[in-house]
Amino acid sequence: MxxxxxxxxxxxxxxxxxxxDKVEAQHEQEQIEKPFVFINAAMSADGKIATIQRTQTxxxxxxxxxxxxxxxxxxxxxxxxxxxxxxDDPSLTVKSQKRRERRxxxxxxxxxxxxxxxxxxxxxxxxxxxxxxxxxxxxxxxEQAIVEDIGRLGEKAEVLVCGQTEVDLKxxxxxxxxxxxxxxxxxxxxxxxxxLLSQRLVDEIxxxxxxxxxxxxxxxxxxxxxxxxxxxxxxxxxxxxTEKLDEGILLRWRVVNEVPKxxxxxxxxx
Numbered sequence: 001m002x003x004x005x006x007x008x009x010x011x012x013x014x015x016x017x018x019x020x021d022k023v024e025a026q027h028e029q030e031q032i033e034k035p036f037v038f039i040n041a042a043m044s045a046d047g048k049i050a051t052i053q054r055t056q057t058x059x060x061x062x063x064x065x066x067x068x069x070x071x072x073x074x075x076x077x078x079x080x081x082x083x084x085x086x087x088d089d090p091s092l093t094v095k096s097q098k099r100r101e102r103r104x105x106x107x108x109x110x111x112x113x114x115x116x117x118x119x120x121x122x123x124x125x126x127x128x129x130x131x132x133x134x135x136x137x138x139x140x141x142x143e144q145a146i147v148e149d150i151g152r153l154g155e156k157a158e159v160l161v162c163g164q165t166e167v168d169l170k171x172x173x174x175x176x177x178x179x180x181x182x183x184x185x186x187x188x189x190x191x192x193x194x195x196l197l198s199q200r201l202v203d204e205i206x207x208x209x210x211x212x213x214x215x216x217x218x219x220x221x222x223x224x225x226x227x228x229x230x231x232x233x234x235x236x237x238x239x240x241x242t243e244k245l246d247e248g249i250l251l252r253w254r255v256v257n258e259v260p261k262x263x264x265x266x267x268x269x270x
Contacts, residue, residue, distance in 0.1 A: 034173040038204040039186045039193055040071060047221050048214035049190060056088045059210035061246030066096075071206070073099035075185040077113035077176055081192030082122050085129060092187065093133035111135035113181060117192055119166045121149035121159075130156040140167045169201055194225025197235055200257040205237065210248040 042059040043049045050057050072078060078092045092114045094100050100110040111133045116123050119142040123130065130137060130153075137157035141150060143164050153159050162171040176184065186196060196202050207222065228234050236256040243250045 033177045034170070034201065035076065035177050035181045035184045036204075037173065037184045037186060037196065037202050038206065039196070039202055040068060040206040041188060041193070041222055042208040042210060043222050044210055044212050044214040046213045046215060048216065048219040049188070049222055050087070050220050051214055052216035052219045054087050054220060057214065059212065060208045060248060063246050064208050064248075064250070067245070067250070069095045069099065071185055072112065073103060075112045075183045076181040077115055077184045078111075079115040079117065079184055079186045079192070080129070081189045082116060082118035082120075083191060084187065084189040085116055085118070085123055085127050087189070089128050090187070091128040091132040093135075109135040112185075113138060113176070113179075115140065115172075115176070115184075116157075117167050117169070117172070117195075119144060119163070121145035121153055123153060125152055125156060140172050142166050169195060169199060173201060190220040190222060190224035193223045194227075197223060197255070198225065198228070200235075200255075202255050202257075204240070204255060205251075205253040207251045207253070208245065208248055209251065210246075 041049055042064065044057075044059060048057075049059075072092070073094045073096065080090065080092065084090065093111050094103070103110055112135065114129050114135060114137045116127075116129060116137075116139045118139050121139065121141045123139055130139075138160055139153045139157045140160045140162055141153075143161060144166075145161070150159050150161070160172065160175060162168045162175070173184070186192065186202070193202075236258070237253040238256055239251065240254050241250075241252040
């Protein structure tokens with residue numbers, strides 16, 4: 001199933017839209033409801049989330065794995081960028097049988113919605129996220145995606161076309177909110193983290209800092225992308241909690257989403 005999301009989707013009248021109405025609709029879109037969004041990641045003591053080969057690296061331990069599984073089970077949707085799908089092939093499933101059963105007793109699917117942000121529809125048809133475990137799936141693409149690839153992915157998941165050259169994350173989150181999604185857990189990668197953070201769409205960040213050093217100029221960090229270019233544009237965080245866990249430490253941050261007046265958001269996405 002393929003669904004196109006356009007600006008007109010946010011304007012309820014059926015009559016032709018005037019330029020003035022489009023401006024008003026655009027303003028309304030900027031104020032749209034979105035789910036609570038949080039990023040969860042594990043990184044090394046030097047801030048790396050993988051090696052220079054971008055291979056999956058075990059940074060945390062059993063207790064943190066269980067914490068992550070609990071967060072998944074409590075979320076309405078799990079989101080990743082296509083880079084993470086291609087590099088790690090995650091299933092994004094709830095591992096604990098008890099937690100899956102608890103979700104089913106509450107009238108939910110065993111697994112939360114699984115969302116892949118994939119502007120050019122590069123997700124493989126045999127990707128774990130599209131095939132393993134029950135539950136609903138969405139692949140969000142842009143209008144730059146090849147029609148054949150959209151059709152291929154449409155056999156495995158619902159495909160949302162939102163954005164001209166890259167996925168419009170604000171529209172995607174609004175669509176999820178309309179579906180009743182209230183809590184979105186983001187599990188990478190570094191470019192998707194940047195896209196969400198730079199557009200002030202993230203509410204909290206959980207970072208597990210492990211007891212190892214990875215190094216490497218080209219090794220991915222928690223947040224990659226273009227980066228902020230002025231001190232005024234830097235994103236501020238408020239520390240909520242710290243906890244020693246396994247052989248590392250868990251940090252929970254609240255994102256202070258104050259947009260500098262002179263700053264224009266970067267819309268780079270996966």
